[in-house]
Amino acid sequence: MAAEPVHRGRKPVISREQVLDAAAATLAAGGVDAVSLRAIARELGVVSSALYRHYPSRDALLADLAGRSCAALGDHVERAESSMAPSDFSGRLRSIVRGARDWAHENPREFALIYAAPFAHGVAAVPTGPRARVCVLLIGVLMDAAEAGHPLPSPPATRGNTTEFRVLVRGVGPRHPTASITAAAVEAWSQIFGHLGFEMFGHYDGIIADVDAYTDALTLVLTQRLGLAP
Known part of the structure; x- marks a missing residue:
């Protein structure tokens, strides 16, 4: 209407x-x-x-839409993560994965706007903060786990140049994560959303029948690799 x-x-x-x-x-x-x-x-x-006084082009409008969608995704995942006990590091990770997946299923076209063809849809124009809120949550979980004595593994990315990851630290607050923790969070972030992209865009069709179970299995592997298992 x-x-x-x-x-x-x-x-x-x-x-x-x-x-x-x-x-x-x-x-x-x-x-x-x-x-x-x-x-x-x-x-x-x-x-x-x-x-035109608000949006000189379709790309400018799509960039604002992408920013709004990133914010909505971040809000949803933050609420899911905050529902877990702070000391339940594996539960917090699971809640991040499930929260992101639930939002993607509830908002498939917004998810596609962000992740199907980001540069064509203006996502590159969205500030890093809204785009990286899920990654910042992961950094927080890993920092809390490290402070509690969990031996976090050194991810492969730390063997390269992680200078570009420093922009993510601004969203963490007064604490300063190590380069290893930041790189581990980026690695987990990319794997989570790579998995969601495969699911949402049909790449698992005819290959994986039970994506729910597969998601749980991948989350368990990620939990163990990051040293977050109880």
Whole structure:
């Protein structure tokens, strides 16, 4: 159903938030290909030129949509992780994996916007903070586990140059993770979302019948490799 027209006389009065809300609804209903300035203008009952003061291009609009989707994913996973006891490191890791997977299944088109073709959809324009919130959560779990005496393994990535990972440390707070912990979190982050991408984009079809069980198995392997098992 089209939104109520937002005209006052001949001058369309629309806010950036209204444009973004309409774009988010269009994305959820029809996917990335359905999102265009013309389609959003039609939904809002205005001419497409009325949107240009907020978004000069479709790419700019998609970048904001990607940022909103990253924030929603981060919020959902943070809530899941915070529901576990701080000392339950394996449970916190499981909750991160399950929270991310649940959000992906509940919001498949938003997930595709972020992960199917990120550079084409403006994700590169989203600040690192919103994009990396799940990784920052993983860093926090590993830091807490290390402080509790868990012997964390040194991931292969630490043998290379991890300078580029330092930007992630800004989201951790006053504590400073070691290069090894940060690299281990990045490795886990990429594996979790690589797995989710395979599932969401059909790469397991005809290969893995029970993806639920496979997810649990992968999470257990990751838990053990990171030294988080009780």
